[in-house]
Amino acid sequence: MAKDYRGVWVFAEQRKRRLQDVGLELLGEGRKLAHKMDTELGAILIGYQVGAFAEELTAYGADKVYLADSPALEVYRNEPYTRVLERAVMEHKPEILLFGATATGTDLAPRLAARLGTGLTADCIQLDIDEQGRLLQTVPAFGGNLMAQVICPKHRPQMATVRPGVMGKPERKARRAVVQALDTSVAEQGAAVRVLETVVMPEERGAALERADVVVGGGWGVGGHQEWGLVVRLANALGGEVGATRPAADEGWASEEQMIGQSGKVIRPQLYIAIGISGAIQHMVGVQEAKIIVAINNNPAAPIFKEIDIGLVADFKDIVPRLIEEVERRRAGEEAAG
Ligand SMILES: Cc1cc2nc3c(=O)[nH]c(=O)nc-3n(C[C@H](O)[C@H](O)[C@H](O)COP(=O)(O)OP(=O)(O)OC[C@H]3O[C@@H](n4cnc5c(N)ncnc54)[C@H](O)[C@@H]3O)c2cc1C
Numbered sequence: 001m002a003k004d005y006r007g008v009w010v011f012a013e014q015r016k017r018r019l020q021d022v023g024l025e026l027l028g029e030g031r032k033l034a035h036k037m038d039t040e041l042g043a044i045l046i047g048y049q050v051g052a053f054a055e056e057l058t059a060y061g062a063d064k065v066y067l068a069d070s071p072a073l074e075v076y077r078n079e080p081y082t083r084v085l086e087r088a089v090m091e092h093k094p095e096i097l098l099f100g101a102t103a104t105g106t107d108l109a110p111r112l113a114a115r116l117g118t119g120l121t122a123d124c125i126q127l128d129i130d131e132q133g134r135l136l137q138t139v140p141a142f143g144g145n146l147m148a149q150v151i152c153p154k155h156r157p158q159m160a161t162v163r164p165g166v167m168g169k170p171e172r173k174a175r176r177a178v179v180q181a182l183d184t185s186v187a188e189q190g191a192a193v194r195v196l197e198t199v200v201m202p203e204e205r206g207a208a209l210e211r212a213d214v215v216v217g218g219g220w221g222v223g224g225h226q227e228w229g230l231v232v233r234l235a236n237a238l239g240g241e242v243g244a245t246r247p248a249a250d251e252g253w254a255s256e257e258q259m260i261g262q263s264g265k266v267i268r269p270q271l272y273i274a275i276g277i278s279g280a281i282q283h284m285v286g287v288q289e290a291k292i293i294v295a296i297n298n299n300p301a302a303p304i305f306k307e308i309d310i311g312l313v314a315d316f317k318d319i320v321p322r323l324i325e326e327v328e329r330r331r332a333g334e335e336a337a338g
Contacts, residue, residue, distance in 0.1 A: 005156040008034040009066070009094040011085075012043040012057050013104055014050055015076070021169060022100030024060045026162060028170030029127055030098060031061040036129040042066055042094060044182075046081055048074035051179065058177040061170055065177055066092070070184035075195045076104050080187035082111050088182045089116060094157050096135050098127075101161040109161050118155035124162050125285055135160065140262050140285060165210050165266040168289070209258060214240030215269045217260055217287070220247035221276020221297065222316065228253040230320045231275055237327040243267065245283050261286035275316045279304025296320065 008030045012023035027043060034041040043062035045053055047069065054065040068084045085108070089097065097112075099105035101123050113120035125147075126138035134151045135158040141148035152158040209215060216238065218231035228248075235242045244254035246261065260267055261283040272290035276297065277283060284307055287293060293308040296316045305311045312319055 005093045005095040007040045007042055007092070007094045008037070008096040009042045009044055009098070009157070010062070011097070011099045011105065011108070012045045012053070012062075012065075013100055013102060014045065014047050014053060015104070017047065017050060019053055019056060020100060020102060020164070022102060022105075022162070022164040023057075024169050025164070025167040026098045026100060027057065027061040029162070029167045030096075031170065033096060033127060033129055033135070034063075037095070037133060039095070040064060042092075044068070044085065044088065046073050046084060048072075054177040054179045055174075058175050059172045063178065065179045066182050067179050068182040068184050068187070070187050072187040072191075073184065075198065076108075077191050077193050077195065078107055078111055079191040079193065080189075081108055082115060083186040083189070084182060084184055085112050086115050087186050089157060091183075097157040097159045099159070099161045101163040105161050109159060113159050116155075116157070116159075118157060118159060119150075119152040120159040120161070121150045121152075122161050124160045125166055127160060127162070134158070140281065145281065163266055165268055165289070168268070209241045209243055209260070209265050210267055212241040212267070213270045214238045214273075215243045215260075215267055215271070215287075215290075216240055216273045216275065217243035217245065217277060218248050218253065218275050219245040219277030219283075220251075221278075222248060222253065223276070225253055227317065230316070230324070233324050234273065234275075234320055234327070237324050237331070238271075238273075240269070240271075243272075245277055245280075274304060274308070275320065277304055278302050279307055 010026040010030045013020040030041045040063045042064045043057040044066045048071050057065050072080050099109040121137040124137045124139055128136040130136050137150040137160045138147050216235040243260040244258045248254050249259040262285050266286045268289035270291045272287050272293045274295045294310040295304045295308045296312045296319055298315045300313045
């Protein structure tokens with residue numbers, strides 16, 4: 001049965017006619033998988049009056065854009081989207097189907113997998129193809145203490161979700177799009193859910209964290225609300241954002257949205273400074289894409305020292321005020337120089 005299925009598909013999520021970055025990131029990853037399998041990379045684009053995005057998706061690597069365009073699909077609703085996707089999968093039989101683990105992706109992918117009678121691996125941090133051509137889906141398991149590789153040997157498509165920011169966005173190369181229209185009649189058959197109103201929430205602090213070039217993260221070792229002020233001051237001096245480990249968020253020194261790691265945000269800054277953080281795997285999976293990691297920890301045996309670029313064995317209360325002073329002094333010098 002598996003031999004009837006070919007191609008890698010990526011769900012290219014758009015919200016309010018804006019392509020979400022995670023779809024583009026998955027196209028980059030999908031390209032690598034498709035290359036290893038010597039097969040086509042398809043992007044699934046669903047919405048209303050969204051056809052213009054086909055060029056963009058092609059520029060980010062899609063060989064073909066499968067387009068479902070209908071007023072019934074303008075705003076995301078689980079039922080019509082699932083029906084359209086189910087029909088498309090039955091007709092075109094992709095071997096692999098990837099979704100971003102966004103609010104939409106985590107709602108849509110499980111229902112579709114259940115309808116198709118296949119498996120789904122949620123929140124993968126790595127994807128690859130094994131020597132038998134199967135999708136190797138890596139997820140942290142047992143509280144992140146080991147990495148599990150999941151395969152779906154008997155059913156197709158092989159489905160996975162990946163959180164935003166885990167994979168890098170590929171380079172954009174302008175190419176001519178090939179578009180295949182999908183049957184949307186099933187979307188128009190009505191749905192139990194009607195959207196009465198859409199309320200746009202102000203941008204949460206966590207979103208800025210995901211885009212920041214500099215992040216200063218504080219952990220349990222910071223020790224209290226008052227000391228947390230040093231983490232915030234260093235982040236401000238560097239023009240960066242503040243992140244936290246779970247214990248720091250649990251203590252209320254930082255908000256839930258600022259938590260980094262397996263159950264929090266995945267960040268990819270140029271510089272991550274970890275203060276009073278031991279380096280638990282559940283935290284480090286959220287920072288593994290940072291360009292440079294600096295750790296300040298007073299315990300030379302802290303596991304974080306094995307995974308970073310620059311380590312300072314010190315009490316952060318001695319080091320951080322001096323760092324802030326130095327950064328502010330240089331800033332003032334730069335400003336004075338115009
Ligand atoms: C299913 C599951 C999911 C999880 N998800 C996440 C997640 O998404 N994100 C996350 O962060 N955690 C997560 N955790 C928790 C994770 O396992 C760790 O417990 C947590 O990351 C540890 O946080 P920490 O480094 O702040 O604290 P600790 O491990 O307590 O480390 C504190 C560090 O501070 C140092 N220190 C103490 N005083 C000072 C000082 N004065 N100066 C300098 N250094 C000092 C200590 O040497 C120590 O290394 C999860 C756990 C589970 C089981």
